[in-house]
Amino acid sequence: MQPPESEQQTDDAQHDEAPQEMEALSLEQQLADARQQRQECFDALLRSQADFLNYKRRALQDQAEARVAAQQELLEKLLPALDDLGRALEAAPAELAEQPWVQGLHLVARHLAMTLQQLGVRQIGSPGEAFDPHRHEAVMTERRADLPEGTVIEVTRPGYALGDRVLRPSQVIVAAAPETTAVAPTDG
């Protein structure tokens, strides 16, 4: 075997090794490419799995929320009729109060109220509370000297909540300050 340092031979050797080198390089390149591709595929796989798990998690969440939303929708539709019943009872003439039929009607209304309560529905909003737009909807203001500004004076239509979720805010009349508040400072 010839010593590798010989120039002549090196030239020849180089000449012979060139294609092999190229082949080796090409293989190395291919290997590198393959590795990268594998990494990309693996990455895509992980993302896909992650997306799936996230979707599952959200799907469960959505399902739970959908149930609540469906209940909410159903109850919301019943509320106007409930309001009307409330109005009817409020307007009951005093002289008929002892009449059995009228009393029966009150019992029916009470039954309905109990059922709603059992479903987790409760009334929200009462006079004296501080106005809170999360629970109340202001339909009118009234200047009052005897009440702090922003107090609920009257509930004109009751609000309801299911659990801690507001089904419908109560419509209220809110106390305003007795004299006009100072106009906002004029712009500069």
Added chain:
Amino acid sequence: MAHVLGIDLGTTNSVTAIIEAGEPTVLENSEGARLTPSVVAITKSGERLVGQVAKRQAVTNPENTVYSIKRLMGRKFDDPEVQRSVKEVSYKIVRAANGDAHVSLAGREYSPPEISAMILQKMRTDAESRLGEKITRAVITVPAYFNDAQRQATKDAGQIAGLEVLRIINEPTAASLAYGLDKKHDETIAVYDLGGGTFDISTLQLGEGVFEVRATNGDTHLGGDDFDQRIVDWLADEFKRDQGIDLRRDRMALQRLKEAAERAKIELSSTMQTEINLPFITADSSGPKHLVMTLTRARLEQLVGDLIERTRGPVMQALKDAGINAKDVNEVILVGGQTRMPAVIELVRSIFGKEPHKGVNPDEVVAVGAAIQAGVLQGDVKDVVLLDVTPLSLGVETQGGVMTKLIERNTTIPTRKSEIFSTAEDSQPAVDIHVLQGERELSRDNKSLGHFRLEGLAPAPRGLPQIEVAFDIDANGILNVTARDKATGREQKVTIKASSGLSQEDVQRMVREAELHAQEDRQRKEEIEARNHADNLAYQAERTLRDMGDRISASLRGDVESSIKAVRDALGQQDTARVRSAADELERTMQRIGQEVYSQAGAGTGPGAGYGPGGSDGAGTPPPPRDEPDTVEGEYREV
């Protein structure tokens, strides 16, 4: 992969949507609503409110509650539109140092972009908590007639809200995207947008995937609210005529009228008449008063006819400005809640002589289009791979000629599913795997994709071997079916190419046929299952007799034997009822074996000569009931 939000920042309401798994989805806000009122307020205590909550306190805080801020975006104080707002709105509009219109709230000046940014901020925060990820980018829509200053103002608003606005797109363009119109070629599109407070008509020209706005027109103060008002006035007028009281003077009654009017209007889009029922609407000295009236669709159309007709002028003008005839318009799109009204659709239809697109929720269509654009710009997704589904169910033939499905139709591929089956006869040396495709219950009614055998099974009582059958479909739709005997490890498989399936029509036909024959197929299947069950029972009984030997009294043995014979005879006939009753009889008779054996004192230590396939328990448990989902019996049985 962070989502890019598509946001419709509207005058009255705003909507957010994203693309999820290739589909646009409207995101609910924190209150669970898909629409967020474009209202901002600063309370006396300095709290900032946005959306429905801000709306609710408007009456208590009118100077510091801002709505319709879009009318001020990018405009100078002297702009006529701004001046009109100055007269109409409850909050203070002021001239900024540079001549722009600004809003004065709680002693501070705000530019319209700052106000809009508060709305965008809420949309963003709500989206983030719903999606569980940070959002930093958005696509926001603007009216086609917005000039540079107005577009820049919108972009600024986004930036203030912490959003990189990837693009500002025109609302009619967004609507076109929502209907997939960008896939068409060289089309003229008209977008008719009738919302809560404004009317906009736009004509677009689509060419080479690019939308060009040709002309716009409209009425900035015409919308659904005006329609509602007509109904309120009608109700109040009728009531006044009947009962002598003007309900408009009663604040609470007016409130109820407004709500009822809106509900009635919506009802009448899908019914011909509706009742407006407002008991105890007011009261006077003679007692409570009720309002009960019927509003027909015809009457409603009379009441609002002129409002609808008012949209015609701007439409014709826009066409004229674009230099086209109504008939030249290829596609018409409806946007805005009020376009749900049949009379409005009819007007559009009559002007353009064609059916308008209305499948996408008109309140949400612009946001959906923005989301679609956002999805395109999202870019993170490398080559969204569209996955196929397998169009028909795949399975194998099991005992009695029934098809047992392994992969349901419309399952996304690639996918893999395997189940364990077993043998139907004692010492069965091989199993036949018959691969089927289709929806019918009986294998003969389905398409056969291939057959193969797995041989070399060790001799064993039927039901004991565990043959794992796996169906593996790759992304190209190529199906590999493998059968492997868990005991010996022997395996056989067959590869079925995708094209050996069926065409679209075939698929639809097969699904239809399956539905038509569902009833009789089910019955057939039940009959087969009854037979399989009876056959099993007879086999078990025979084994038990053998295993129990002389622990069973002669008389009982005789009874069991004749019950078995009755079952086998019944199986020889085609009478399923007879098979069923014979099987029940046999089951009852077999119960007596247990009773007899246990009543023999101290006899319980016998070896576990169980009835079950595995023979694992010594108790006289009958074979699993046939309606348990896991025990499908086949030519080889599932364990």
